[in-house]
Amino acid sequence: MSTKKSSKGSPKKSAGASGKKAATPGSAGTPKRAASKAVKPAPIASASEFMAHAYAMEAEAAERYAEFADSMEVHNNPEVAELFRKLSRIEQRHADQILEQMGWKQSPVASGNYRWKGTEGPETADPTELHYLMQPYHALQIALINEKRARDFFAHLAKSTTNAGVRKGALEMRDEEAEHVRLIEEWLKRTPVPDSNWEIDPDPPVLSD
Amino acid sequence: MNAPAVAAPITAQAFKSDYKPIWCPGCGDYSVLSSFTKAFAKLDLRPENIAVVSGIGCSSRIPAYTNCYGFHGVHGRSLAAASGLKVARPDLTVVVASGDGDGYSIGGNHFLHACRRNVDLTYVVMDNHVYGMTKGQPSPTTEPDWDSKLSPGGTGLRTFHPLVIALAAGANFVARAFSGDPNGTADIIADAIRTPGFSFVEILSPCVTFRPEQREWKQLVRPAPVTTTDDAARAARRIMTDDGFNIGVLYKGARKPYQPPIGKGKKQPSDLEAEFAI
Secondary structure, eight states, X not given: OOOOXXXXXXXXXXXXXXXXXXXXXXXXXXXXXXXXXXXXXXXXXXXHHHHHHHHHHHHHHHHHHHHHHHHHHHTTOHHHHHHHHHHHHHHHHHXXXXXXXXXXXXXXXXXXXXXXXXXXXXXXXXXGGOOTTOOHHHHHHHHHHHHHHHHHXXXXXXXXXXXXXXXXXXXXXXXXHHHHHHHHHHHHHTSOOOOTTTTOOSSOSOTTO | OOOOOOOOOOOSGGGBOSOOOOSOTTOTHHHHHHHHHHHHHHTTOOGGGEEEEEOSSSGGGGGGGBSSEEEEOSTTOHHHHXXXXXXXOTTSEEEEEEEHHIXXXXXXXXXXXXXXXXXXXXXXXXXXXXXXXXXSBOOTTSOTTOOBTTBTTOOOOOOOOHHHHHHHHTOSEEEEXXXXXXXXXXXXXXXXXXXXXXXXXXXXXXXXXXXXXXXXXXXXXXXXXXXXXXXXXXXXXXXXXXXXXXXXXXXXXXXXXXOOOOSTTSOOHHHHHHHTOO
């Protein structure tokens, strides 16, 4: 994946006290996920298990965006809070559609038993990318990275699986996520690019800086 | 005859309260909260059977963000309150939340004796190597060369080594987790709660405000390349020689938890009250 972030303003720099440059792996490209399991996870074995993973991915993403929305609301950034809330609703709708399609009341796979390549679902946003002064452009950049990671996850799954049902589902989801990537890219084009001083706070919360 | 009603399992989300956390955006503690609730749901616990006890600091805000019983106590004294609660109410699941300042400095002495006493508690310390709530002073786990406005040139002090100290003091379960892995952390917390005795879980939880370089932790953590041992000396050697980024359950012992008998032959509160009657 090579979703290089724009240098125009990724929400990367903290109002840190150390004066040291923030280590920002996320700002250089798609944030990597720490490996969660010592052993390589077993492959997704059936179409039903595949859909459970697709559901978990959407549900985890919805939960994380809702958490981001709450955080932005608390930090008096209502515009970005509303955007994250909207993203959360979209992801939750996708999750609900999967439940409906499968006729499930809840996911058949217990939380924590998903076979992600990293520690969290591919569509789950990295919390360390947040900044209290971030702007909608930054929030959409985060969403774009997540959608690309989801698209690539399904593309890889379609290539690597030996199960025809899983491949069919993975290809459909890959195309769906690719469409989401396109939509967010369009959205980004309509969104003002932050100026280079977006993170400067004349009255910062970090008094020691 | 009607069958007895069976309570439906509670989802992780349902363990969260209506209060929105006020941690800084990007703080690792958000994910730790999520791990708490996932662990409770995984263990099929009920909020009314859990008490979350804390001291003071960013991490100690956690009780308010769950809908379990909570006690936001005095700085460094969460373990004292929690020990009393668990001994009096062994039926409750008691989880204690702390940070590296609250837990290892102000509450350092309580930490040693809680390990030694081995009351059936789960002690979760969110370690970000800094006092965040009071604006970025070095804590016991801060690196000696961490240069900041409040510690020019660094403190030069040797860092506190909580996991080894917990082992030496007698903790029955010792683990390290990472907030960026909420599902893995939930598994570890659930394991800690299930394990009788004093369980200590240190969670690396980045402070992106005062220690922005801790964003790199997600690149550094890895599953511990060894299996859990029940040999405290071996666990201590492993922990002393790793780089602080091995994640997993590092030690699990079988010491019997401390639990004095309750009620039988003991004075009741009314008896004590009578002794003080004038």
